[in-house]
Amino acid sequence: MSSPAKRRKKNDYNASNRPVRSLDSFFAKQKDAANGVSKSNEPKIPQKITQFQDKGSGKAHEAAMTDEELARKLQEEWNNEDLDADANNSNEASDTRETTRANGISEDIVEPSLDKPELLKTSANKNLNDNQESTPLKKHVLSLQSAAAEEDTVSANLPFDQSPLEFDPTKSISDLQKQWVSDGGNATYALLTRCFVLVNGTQSRIKIVDTLVNLLRTIIEGDPESLLPAVWLATNSISPPYIDLELGLGGSAISKALKKVCGLDNTGLKTLYNKYGDPGDVAFEAKKRQSFTLRKPKPLTIKSVFDSLIKIANSKGQGSQEVKQRIVERLVQDARGAEESRYIVRTLVQHLRIGAVKTTMLIALSRAFLLSRPSNATFPVQSRESLRMLRKESLTELYSKNEEIVKACFARHPNYNDLIPILLEIGVCDELLLRCGLSLHIPLRPMLGSITRDLGEMLTKLQGRDFSCEYKYDGQRAQVHCDDQGQVTIFSRHLELMTDKYPDLVALVPNIRGEGVSSFILEGEVVAIDHESGDLKTFQTLANRARKDVVIGSVKVNVCLFAFDLMYLNGEELLNRPFRERRELLRSLFVEIPNHFTWVKNLDATSADAEAVLEFFKSATAIKCEGIMVKVLDDLPNPDLQADVDSADNEQAQPPPTPQKTVKGAKSKRKTKSITGNTNEKDAPATSSRRKALLATYEPDKRLDSWLKVKKDYNTSADTLDLIPVAGWHGQGRKSKWWSPILLAVRNAETGTLEAVTKCMSGFTDKFYAANRAKYDPDNEEESNTLHGKPGYVEYEGGNPDVWFEPQEVWECAFADITLSPTYTAAIGLVSDERGLSLRFPRFLRVREDKGIEEASEARFLAGLWRKQEAREPRREKKVEEEDAEQEEEY
DNA sequence: GTCTTTTACCCAC
């Protein structure tokens, strides 16, 4: 065994901005089974008896338990029940609980419009009555059987997965409440589930929003206290990222729970997971096949599920895994019906996959509060009818105004804990921005730059405006808050709290305040640096810093903060000031501390300065920056006046001054076409006349063309590698029908082997995936192009791919950097004896039809690229050392 | 029991 395979993932943000975690560990135990190591009598008897209608997937032996075993099992279960009751601080007696809950069940699950609610209800009640007098064990058995019977009936007659009820828009909210909020007054998890099902079943964004609005309205009017947990659950986040509340739960806990609760064995689990690529779907299938269960499910409410998550997040220390496991299993058991199981599991892995996350939720919130308010609130709401009366334009305008308010609040104060209570109190109004806006020590969501292929595209996007170019250092983005007391808080790009990671910066930051500066929020890039020489270090070096319990004395990787923006100063928001002004304040009121704090290197230019910009870009890459950021400096003086002037000139700034595009209804028929004929540039279409004006303001949480990210590897002229696909894995989620990711290798001419260099999942079209899956098809007897097991000539120890390809084609791939790898062996021995090389940000470009595998890139070539990359002198970025013959950028 | 190794999570890009 050599290098342990590492796994992780990250995604850009979802609602919480918390990237989605990898589920590779879903199969942690799989390997054991495959190797025959499985501790065969470990999982065994699930806590409930299961039967599978499907042959193959289930385990017959479990259904064949003897009565004795069953009794023992049940006793065990019974004991567990007590334990759990204690653990839950529940003082209800179990049987009482079950009684009340049972009523809840039929209420929740039965829809008025469905056929046999009454019948079900009575049958449930009858069973409960039967339970009344019995010995504990017997009573338990009976109750279990009753639950089983009920579940059986339910899944036979009222499956969640078939024709879930619509949120009928003609129904009043109070009708919906009756349907969805149980007698106890708490919104049920079934309500959420139903909403997820509806949302998941549509591709229409409009319908998704409508469904969410109905959900939110129901909760707002029926059970406002559940609104916050509901929003948390629906957006996969139990807290804002900067509050340390992690589930610490991944695929492995889920797969264990599924095995135990649903009686799946490794094979069944693996089969299902390979097929669906989503643990929730596995749970769904497993539950669907289960004809009955012994354990009485305890109906889930939004709050109870949320409380369970909190409990999971809060359990730490030795034995915590087991505690978490128990809660997870309990939740999975308590899920009634297949759909609820699916979404409970997806909730647990914090990956709902319903096509609605942050933005959609914010939109839905803004609309829900237009129509609904909690009973104790007094803000005005409108009726559906009054909205229907509105002209289309006015409605759009009303919607978009409210959306903008809510989005703006969340961008400045991304914390549902604060936003939701205020919304419940005052609804969506201008005051919301005051009550829930930018504050010190609360991060705002960063403004982002849109990626830009090359300088030509850059100039086009800039529409002729004056701009500033800045080095894009390869480090970590940091948002630094400092109050007048000198207390400092540092946030990462994804708003994680980084204060503890950078005690050196915390000590430094109060000292960068110049005359008259007390409190501020600024943004910059933290880069590893040699404090003596000022040489910039690589990103990999920075990543080596410890993260927790860092004390200043023990810091081994020194850093420098390169500031580039200022959003808040002495109690005043600067977001609406143009960039030139913010930058001026940043540069004049703060003091440089060489090699500790400074500003990003910059060059101001106009579209006439293409050459200087190119030089600047080159100088940036020469000191190992990723490229440059380009930012619009000024707002348009008076956008309205410009309107008529420049539609003739594509390069010119554009008219629409109003951020709300909706206002355009009036006369904006404008001179759409005009003289576009004169344009010879392909990328300046006639449509440019309706482009939005570039903003020089700081627009939190937006990715606009007023900030452009130009990186060296975006360009087609960057180095690429011609790699050979050698293996693949079953994809997850929407890619579950294909191989993804795919393992790529370089050729080693000396040894004749293929050395794995990276996995790749980006850059493939769905069409390509489909063709690829058909080409490498292990089930195709005649022409499968796959191998049984790893061929000896492939070097890869990082895991067990689901399929090995017969090497036969060459793919051209792009990447940002070459990294020294702990897992991959490509070019090992050529640059390092212990480590091979791999790629940062690999992506597929195209098939090299013209190349055979014997023409694929060689390990030696890769090593050569690595040396070239390392050869770029890390130079001081100011006070250039004199030896620079190579380039000369700014003065 | 204590120390070391491995795993599975978290986070940066």
Next chain:
DNA sequence: ATCAGACGCATTCGG
């Protein structure tokens, strides 16, 4: 970080 797909909207095109 990366990229592709899907939707919605506005404008343009085809008949």
Next chain:
DNA sequence: CCGAATGCGTCTGATGTGGGTAAAAGAC
């Protein structure tokens, strides 16, 4: 003049690399 086609912006989801860290599992 209206429906279909097209272009653009926005949102969503699937998963790449390296490395740190807490807790579990293994070694003695």
